Amino acid sequence: MIVQGKELALSNVVGKHYIVDPKDLFIFLESFREDLEKSELKIIGKVLVAIESPINAKTYEIEILAEVDKPTISKIEGVTFQSYFLIKNALHTRVIMDLEKRLPVAFEEMIEYVENNRKEIITPIINVLNTVENVPYVDVYVGIDPYDE
Numbered sequence: 529m530i531v532q533g534k535e536l537a538l539s540n541v542v543g544k545h546y547i548v549d550p551k552d553l554f555i556f557l558e559s560f561r562e563d564l565e566k567s568e569l570k571i572i573g574k575v576l577v578a579i580e581s582p583i584n585a586k587t588y589e590i591e592i593l594a595e596v597d598k599p600t601i602s603k604i605e606g607v608t609f610q611s612y613f614l615i616k617n618a619l620h621t622r623v624i625m626d627l628e629k630r631l632p633v634a635f636e637e638m639i640e641y642v643e644n645n646r647k648e649i650i651t652p653i654i655n656v657l658n659t660v661e662n663v664p665y666v667d668v669y670v671g672i673d674p675y676d677e
Contacts, residue, residue, distance in 0.1 A: 534620040543593040578652040617674040624665040648673040
């Protein structure tokens with residue numbers, strides 16, 4: 529189910545860009561965590577993966593973002609910092625279990641919804657990674673132009 533009008537907000541966010549093969553995404557997530565730990569930063573909130581490439585691309589340009597325990601950071605090569613991250617007027621859906629098969633379907637459904645409702649996407653596809661009782665799930669967001677009618 530796709531829900532319109534959602535919001536995603538984070539504070540004290542670090543990010544790093546990668547070019548990845550979609551199947552190697554979790555390797556880069558672990559590398560990102562290790563880089564932060566080496567810099568004495570602890571992830572205390574959500575971890576997001578922003579897919580900045582077309583969803584049918586062979587490789588993805590992504591940005592991994594995470595809420596950290598410090599309101600400022602010292603310079604870390606390739607890492608950006610923003611005190612606040614906000615997406616308003618987003619479409620949202622949730623994918624539970626069997627993520628490798630279900631995420632691409634969710635992306636296609638989001639794109640189809642946008643096209644059918646004559647909306648314009650204004651953000652990358654944002655994937656918020658979650659786990660409850662060892663069951664992984666992903667909240668998928670995409671910002672749409674609030675002025676589309």
